[in-house]
Amino acid sequence: MAVEEARWYVIHTYSGYEAMVKDSLEKLIENNNLKENIFEIQIPTEETLEEKANGKKKVVTRKKFPCYVFLKMIYSNDIWYLVTNTRGVTGFVGPQGRPLPLTEEEVARMLLEKVSVVGFNVGDVVQIISGPLESFTGELLSVNDGAQKARAKVTMFGRTTEVEVEYVQIKKINGAENTQEETENN
Numbered sequence: 551m552a553v554e555e556a557r558w559y560v561i562h563t564y565s566g567y568e569a570m571v572k573d574s575l576e577k578l579i580e581n582n583n584l585k586e587n588i589f590e591i592q593i594p595t596e597e598t599l600e601e602k603a604n605g606k607k608k609v610v611t612r613k614k615f616p617c618y619v620f621l622k623m624i625y626s627n628d629i630w631y632l633v634t635n636t637r638g639v640t641g642f643v644g645p646q647g648r649p650l651p652l653t654e655e656e657v658a659r660m661l662l663e664k665v666s667v668v669g670f671n672v673g674d675v676v677q678i679i680s681g682p683l684e685s686f687t688g689e690l691l692s693v694n695d696g697a698q699k700a701r702a703k704v705t706m707f708g709r710t711t712e713v714e715v716e717y718v719q720i721k722k723i724n725g726a727e728n729t730q731e732e733t734e735n736n
Contacts, residue, residue, distance in 0.1 A: 556589050557651035558662055559621050560643040567638035568593045571619050574636050587629055590622040592662060618643070620662055625649055658718045669722065670700055676720040678704070683713060687723065 563571045572591050579588050594614040601607050619639075623629060630649065634641055644650030657663055659680060670676070674690045688704035691712065698717040703710055 556622050556624050558657050559623060559625065559649045559651055561619050561621060561633060562640045562643055563617050563619055563638050564640060565617055568613060568617070568619055571636060571638040574638065575619075575621070575633065578632060578636060582632065584629070584632075586624075587626065588621060588623040592620045592622075593618075594620065594660060594662065614660070620652075620660075622662075625651070661716070661718065670695075670717065670720075674722050675724075676700075676702060676715075677723050678702075678715060678719055679721050680719045681715070683715070688713070 561571070572593055575588070575591050579585060595611050596614050597609050597611050599607055600610045621633070630642065633639060634647070641647040642649040652660075652662075670690060670693045672690055672692060676688060676690060678684055678686045678688070683704065683706075686704045686706065688702035690700050690702050692701045694700065699714055700717065700720065701712055701714050702720070703712055705711070
């Protein structure tokens with residue numbers, strides 16, 4: 551069995567048990583020699599700026615999906631049994647508690663894996679395909695392959711604005727598509 555065959559699955563946990571479930575699953579993998587079946591466990595988080603009552607701002611790390619833990623694994627009935635009988639796990643996400651793997655689009659949208667996208671260059675015209683600026687077009691001002699991010703110049707509300715986007719949020723468009731899109735927008 552190879553990592554290429556592994557898919558991402560989602561398990562539901564009791565509220566606040568995500569870290570405990572992750573630790574328990576890591577011990578389960580080690581104790582039962584499951585490194586060939588379960589490859590990665592993630593609890594996606596994001597940092598947000600929160601203002602306290604005294605007016606001070608503080609960076610807080612929050613779970614993107616409370617009560618959910620993501621597993622990259624090769625599914626089998628034995629694995630299902632071991633995972634669902636882990637303390638704090640209420641079951642897999644899917645019909646009748648049977649695991650339903652995430653699609654590649656869902657994995658990319660949730661940023662579970664850094665997708666190696668090459669080919670973005672300064673000056674490329676791109677369309678933003680997800681996030682708050684979805685459907686905007688812009689020109690890349692800088693690219694950072696290591697962080698999988700780029701800075702783009704987009705026009706919104708009649709003003710040119712510089713924004714930072716992740717590679718998974720943009721797609722390159724060529725001149726023909728750009729002209730067609732501008733015609734459709736006018």
